[in-house]
Each structure stands twice: as structure tokens, then as C-alpha cells.
Amino acid sequence: MIKLGIVGTGGMANAHALAFKNINEVEIVAVCDVIEDRVRNFAKEYNINQIFTSFDEMLENCELDAISNVTPDSFHKEIALKSLNKNKHIFSEKPLAENFPDAQEMYKATLNTNCINMVNLSYRNSSGWQNLSKMIQNNELGPVRHVDASYYQSWLTCKYWGDWKAEQKWLWRLSENHGSKGVLGDLGVHIFDFASYPVGIINKINCRLKTFKDKGEKIGEYILDANDSFVSMVEFENGAIGTVSSTRFATGNVNKLDLKIYCDKGAVSMKFDDPITQGNTYSICTDINATSPNNEKGLDWKTIKTDPTPSNYERFIHSIKTGKNDQPDFKRGADIQKILDSCFISSEKDQWIDLNA
Ligand SMILES: NC(=O)c1ccc[n+]([C@@H]2O[C@H](COP(=O)([O-])OP(=O)(O)OC[C@H]3O[C@@H](n4cnc5c(N)ncnc54)[C@H](O)[C@@H]3O)[C@@H](O)[C@H]2O)c1
Structure with a gap:
């Protein structure tokens, strides 16, 4: 079972929770949002046990294989780099970052790991x-x-x-x-x-x-x-x-x-x-x-x-299982x-x- 944490529980996070809940090999074990009420309601709706209001605490205290990052664009980089640093597979919302240098830094950070990295270009x-x-x-x-x-x-x-x-x-x-x-x-x-x-x-x-x-x-x-x-x-x-x-x-x-x-x-x-x-x-x-x-x-x-x-959600999980990174990966996100x-x-x-x- 792949243990997944979702960070950011606003509008788009519903699509992530519904999609990942439909994949048998995934268990959403934790969710995080800086707004406490929001994360509580989200956890209740999708029956998720562990709740955090700080991503650092979630990373530190929770046994996770992968992170689904559904925060606003300006947080994509920080959350991806921290996740990769802790060897977590990372599925990031688009755009990958706010500019090319940041996106390139995120892509380069993947090269030092065996982590699967994907960006959710949903079309x-x-x-x-x-x-x-x-x-x-x-x-x-x-x-x-x-x-x-x-x-x-x-x-x-x-x-x-x-x-x-x-x-x-x-x-x-x-x-x-x-x-x-x-x-x-x-x-x-x-x-x-x-x-x-x-x-x-x-x-x-x-x-x-x-x-x-x-x-x-x-x-x-x-x-x-x-x-x-x-x-x-x-x-x-x-x-x-x-x-x-x-x-x-x-x-x-x-x-x-x-x-x-x-x-x-x-x-x-x-x-x-x-x-x-x-x-x-x-x-x-x-x-x-x-x-x-x-x-x-x-x-x-x-x-x-x-x-x-x-x-994309299924490709991400399949990639984790096979160890072969499918598209669209962070390199593609940086190119765009x-x-x-x-x-x-x-x-x-x-x-x-x-x-x-
Ligand atoms: N792939 C698509 O088609 C698609 C569609 C819509 C949105 N998106 C992307 O999804 C991302 C989120 O969009 P949204 O519409 O859900 O936004 P939103 O504002 O509804 O939700 C974002 C949530 O992240 C939380 N948050 C902010 N900073 C945080 C942090 N540091 N740690 C934890 N939580 C934090 C906010 O409190 C909020 O609840 C954006 O990057 C957006 O571009 C993608």
C-alpha cells in the first residue's frame, strides 16, 4: 500500500482525494492545510485520520511514501524540495513553479533521488x-x-x-x-x-x-x-x-x-x-x-x-510501483x-x- 499525504485542501484537492481514493493501492493517511477548519472538514469528508496545519510537521511525524501538492503556485517549489529531500515521491499541481529558474531547480533536485515526480497537466x-x-x-x-x-x-x-x-x-x-x-x-x-x-x-x-x-x-x-x-x-x-x-x-x-x-x-x-x-x-x-x-x-x-x-493520478501511482517515471514529469514542467x-x-x-x- 502506498501511503499518501495531501497538502492544500482547497478546491482542486477534492479532485486529488477522489482520484487517489479510487486507486486500490493507495491509502491517503494524512492531510495538511494552513487553515485548520478547512483541513478538518476535508479530513472528515474523505475519512482521513491524520491532520496537520504545518507541512514540516506532517513530513516529520507521519510515515509517508508520497506527497500530493495542491497548494497555490507560490508554495509548489518549497513543498517539492522538502519532499524530495525526505525521499518522498511527489505529485505537484501545475504550474510546476512561478518561473523557469525555480522549476529548473525543482527538476535538478529530482536527479539526486529515485523519487517519482509528476506535474498535473490534467488535459x-x-x-x-x-x-x-x-x-x-x-x-x-x-x-x-x-x-x-x-x-x-x-x-x-x-x-x-x-x-x-x-x-x-x-x-x-x-x-x-x-x-x-x-x-x-x-x-x-x-x-x-x-x-x-x-x-x-x-x-x-x-x-x-x-x-x-x-x-x-x-x-x-x-x-x-x-x-x-x-x-x-x-x-x-x-x-x-x-x-x-x-x-x-x-x-x-x-x-x-x-x-x-x-x-x-x-x-x-x-x-x-x-x-x-x-x-x-x-x-x-x-x-x-x-x-x-x-x-x-x-x-x-x-x-x-x-x-x-x-x-495522471494513476500514472503517478503506477510509476511508483514500477520505478519508471511516466510523463508529465518535472523536466516537462520546467520546459513548459x-x-x-x-x-x-x-x-x-x-x-x-x-x-x-
Ligand atoms: N490541474 C488543473 O487543472 C488545476 C485546476 C485547478 C487548480 N489547479 C492548481 O491547484 C493548486 C491549488 O488550486 P486551488 O484552486 O485548489 O486553490 P485553493 O486556494 O482553493 O486551495 C489551496 C489551499 O492550499 C492551502 N495552503 C496555502 N499555503 C499552504 C501551505 N504552505 N501549506 C498547506 N496548505 C496551504 C490554502 O489554505 C488552501 O486551502 C494551484 O496551483 C492551481 O494552479 C490545477
């Missing part, structure tokens, strides 16, 4: 995307030429998830002082992984970040200075080019990831809000010999259904962080950034 739980990725990586559709990837939310214009002006859980996301890197840090981390894992390494990037000041500059203690939208042009190592973008103003889209990859011998495409319930199909068109589009059916796009893929950092520099300097420089 990897889409089986359609896993299948599509293998197909592109195996060159089954020939060289990739063009990629379009977007991640759209709409909570700045719509009220599907509540009123952003009234709730702390939205306001901190709009404020750099409160640890937010804007939509780039929140959603960009996912969409850059989503676009680049199938296609390959991004070599160059030109990004424009935008904060819409006329939505309001300050609410209470929150200065609304974090980016709301970004668009980027990218060049991949294999020569393909593409666009990657995200916004919180995409009225009509709740949480939409959209990916299109165009290759010499065909194209693949997928679009979903939820990776598990809707991400188990993708579309493919290999109709390159058609001499005219069929007016009734359109070009011949086929929908492919895919079998469920192991979730480098892309995000380059976006900030590109937008500020208004120029292309070479990620290999």
Missing part, C-alpha cells in the same frame, strides 16, 4: 489526445506544417462559474500581487503542453499579452493587473509553425480546448470542455486525393473513438515554464524569443 487525461499525439509523434501523417491551439474560458464576460467581481477565488487570479501570472500562467501552461507534446519542441515564440484595464483597475485589495488574454506565434524545431492563444473573454465557451494539427498527409483535430467525458474522440482527415469537396458531406473527416487512458517566461519577455520587448539562446 493529458484525454484519451483522444493521447492517441492523436502518438500518431503525430510516429509521423503517421507526415511532417507537421501548421498548428492551431486555443484554450477559451469566459468568466470575465459570463456568469457560468459565478461573479468574478464578487469572489476572492476569481479576484486573486487577476492580480499579480496575489501570485497570479494571469491567463498565461493559469491556462497557457495547459495549452502549451497540449500543443507541443504531439508536435515537438518549440524553438521560437512571439507573444502578445493583454490586460484590459477598462474592466476595472482595482477591487478592494486586488489590483487587476494580470493578463486576461494572450496570442502567440510559435516555430517548432521540426519546422512547423503555429498559433497558441487563450482568453477569459471567450463568451460561449466555458472551458474549451481546441487543437488542430495539419500535416502533409492529413490533419487531426479535437475540441472539448472536459478531458475525460468529452476528450475520448478526435477527428481525422486524410482525404488528400479528393479532387473536389463533396458538397453533401464536406471533406471526409472521420471521428475516432478512443479507449480511456490512465489518468521556460515557454511561459519567454512569453512575458517577448510581450514586454515586442520581439521574437529564441528558446535555445
Whole structure:
């Protein structure tokens, strides 16, 4: 039995507890949060025996094999380094860190241990995307030429998830002082992984970040200075080019990831809000010999259904059992962080950034 401790018992921790409770080989033995009431309620809800309000105390006093880190972004590094230092396997929420140097330090710390390390880039739980990725990586559709990837939310214009002006859980996301890197840090981390894992390494990037000041500059203690939208042009190592973008103003889209990859011998495409319930199909068109589009059916796009893929949570536990670190690991988390950092520099300097420089 793998003994797991969860640190941070806010919103996302529920997903961790539910997922790990569903895996037979795991026992969640302890939970920790700096807010005592919150950790008590969480422990009660998920029937967890040991409760801590200090991570150091949890590490010191509890027999644990692995840590699931669901604290806010600014605590990811400290908790990961302490865990690795005590030889605990570590499953960290995204983004891996607040910047590339920190993420790189975390990755390097894994090299001195045999600990399994993973970062929860949750859209990897889409089986359609896993299948599509293998197909592109195996060159089954020939060289990739063009990629379009977007991640759209709409909570700045719509009220599907509540009123952003009234709730702390939205306001901190709009404020750099409160640890937010804007939509780039929140959603960009996912969409850059989503676009680049199938296609390959991004070599160059030109990004424009935008904060819409006329939505309001300050609410209470929150200065609304974090980016709301970004668009980027990218060049991949294999020569393909593409666009990657995200916004919180995409009225009509709740949480939409959209990916299109165009290759010499065909194209693949997928679009979903939820990776598990809707991400188990993708579309493919290999109709390159058609001499005219069929007016009734359109070009011949086929929908492919895919079998469920192991979730990141299951991959983490499987990795502990086999000793073979699955993806996405801390190295991948650091690579994505480098892309995000380059976006900030590109937008500020208004120029292309070479990620290999
Ligand atoms: N993978 C995904 O799709 C996804 C989705 C949502 C959130 N997240 C990530 O999950 C993390 C948590 O997000 P959330 O929405 O649950 O935030 P949250 O604010 O709801 O919860 C965070 C909890 O951590 C606690 N905490 C803060 N510092 C702590 C510390 N030093 N030790 C112990 N507990 C501490 C807070 O009291 C809070 O209860 C963030 O990094 C976020 O980016 C990922």
C-alpha cells in the first residue's frame, strides 16, 4: 500500500482525494492545510485520520511514501524540495513553479533521488489526445506544417462559474500581487503542453499579452493587473509553425480546448470542455486525393473513438510501483515554464524569443 499525504485542501484537492481514493493501492493517511477548519472538514469528508496545519510537521511525524501538492503556485517549489529531500515521491499541481529558474531547480533536485515526480497537466487525461499525439509523434501523417491551439474560458464576460467581481477565488487570479501570472500562467501552461507534446519542441515564440484595464483597475485589495488574454506565434524545431492563444473573454465557451494539427498527409483535430467525458474522440482527415469537396458531406473527416487512458493520478501511482517515471514529469514542467517566461519577455520587448539562446 502506498501511503499518501495531501497538502492544500482547497478546491482542486477534492479532485486529488477522489482520484487517489479510487486507486486500490493507495491509502491517503494524512492531510495538511494552513487553515485548520478547512483541513478538518476535508479530513472528515474523505475519512482521513491524520491532520496537520504545518507541512514540516506532517513530513516529520507521519510515515509517508508520497506527497500530493495542491497548494497555490507560490508554495509548489518549497513543498517539492522538502519532499524530495525526505525521499518522498511527489505529485505537484501545475504550474510546476512561478518561473523557469525555480522549476529548473525543482527538476535538478529530482536527479539526486529515485523519487517519482509528476506535474498535473490534467488535459493529458484525454484519451483522444493521447492517441492523436502518438500518431503525430510516429509521423503517421507526415511532417507537421501548421498548428492551431486555443484554450477559451469566459468568466470575465459570463456568469457560468459565478461573479468574478464578487469572489476572492476569481479576484486573486487577476492580480499579480496575489501570485497570479494571469491567463498565461493559469491556462497557457495547459495549452502549451497540449500543443507541443504531439508536435515537438518549440524553438521560437512571439507573444502578445493583454490586460484590459477598462474592466476595472482595482477591487478592494486586488489590483487587476494580470493578463486576461494572450496570442502567440510559435516555430517548432521540426519546422512547423503555429498559433497558441487563450482568453477569459471567450463568451460561449466555458472551458474549451481546441487543437488542430495539419500535416502533409492529413490533419487531426479535437475540441472539448472536459478531458475525460468529452476528450475520448478526435477527428481525422486524410482525404488528400479528393479532387473536389463533396458538397453533401464536406471533406471526409472521420471521428475516432478512443479507449480511456490512465489518468495522471494513476500514472503517478503506477510509476511508483514500477520505478519508471511516466510523463508529465518535472523536466516537462520546467520546459513548459521556460515557454511561459519567454512569453512575458517577448510581450514586454515586442520581439521574437529564441528558446535555445
Ligand atoms: N490541474 C488543473 O487543472 C488545476 C485546476 C485547478 C487548480 N489547479 C492548481 O491547484 C493548486 C491549488 O488550486 P486551488 O484552486 O485548489 O486553490 P485553493 O486556494 O482553493 O486551495 C489551496 C489551499 O492550499 C492551502 N495552503 C496555502 N499555503 C499552504 C501551505 N504552505 N501549506 C498547506 N496548505 C496551504 C490554502 O489554505 C488552501 O486551502 C494551484 O496551483 C492551481 O494552479 C490545477
